[in-house]
Amino acid sequence: xxxxxxxxxxxxxxxxxxxxxxxxxxxxxxxxxxxxxxxxxxxxxxxxxxxxxxxxx
Amino acid sequence: xxxxxxxxxxxxxxxxxxxxxxxxxxxxxxxxxxxxxxxxxxxxxxxxxxxxxxxxxxxxxxxxxxxxxxxxxxxxxxxxxxxxxxxxxxxxxxxxxxxxxxxxxxxxxxxxxxxxxxxxxxxxxxxxxxxxxx
Numbered sequence: 172x173x174x175x176x177x178x179x180x181x182x183x184x185x186x187x188x189x190x191x192x193x194x195x196x197x198x199x200x201x202x203x204x205x206x207x208x209x210x211x212x213x214x215x216x217x218x219x220x221x222x223x224x225x226x227x228x
Numbered sequence: 229x230x231x232x233x234x235x236x237x238x239x240x241x242x243x244x245x246x247x248x249x250x251x252x253x254x255x256x257x258x259x260x261x262x263x264x265x266x267x268x269x270x271x272x273x274x275x276x277x278x279x280x281x282x283x284x285x286x287x288x289x290x291x292x293x294x295x296x297x298x299x300x301x302x303x304x305x306x307x308x309x310x311x312x313x314x315x316x317x318x319x320x321x322x323x324x325x326x327x328x329x330x331x332x333x334x335x336x337x338x339x340x341x342x343x344x345x346x347x348x349x350x351x352x353x354x355x356x357x358x359x360x361x362x
Binding site for chain 1 (some may be wrong): 330341
């Protein structure tokens with residue numbers, strides 16, 4: 172069974188690749204932007220998860 | 229004479245790259261491949277294809293066009309944007325009923341996002357075709 176976090180990682184990876192390719196004009200910019208978007212997805216997902224956990228009590 | 233040349237140039241600029249748009253819709257990254265952007269095309273095809281296959285493997289469902297439900301209607305449009313992946317899966321008889329399992333729900337989202345990401349690919353291929361991007 173796939174975990175919620177694994178599903179989020181797959182989603183983040185795929186979306187980051189497409190965002191990187193379609194948003195920037197050079198390969199270097201694409202790579203950096205893709206990594207940046209992936210990191211943001213990861214950090215925001217974990218942050219939101221902890222926030223919900225703490226708010227839930 | 230000059231105005232005629234300008235009009236011709238204007239008409240040329242307004243031409244819509246239909247083949248590129250259709251190729252990009254039918255095959256994720258197809259618009260890029262058609263314009264010889266091999267690396268980007270293959271990466272987009274692999275990424276969106278993987279997401280779609282994961283969606284199917286997890287038992288995700290397709291949305292169905294239903295004017296009385298805005299969610300179903302918009303979702304069906306999103307699925308439709310996956311092009312041949314969507315038509316192939318439907319043609320092969322893949323159309324599971326909604327399931328309560330979380331994995332199937334992830335799969336449904338993957339199938340939908342694959343279509344939506346392909347919209348970005350179509351727009352990018354269009355930008356390349358009209359010269360807005362390298």
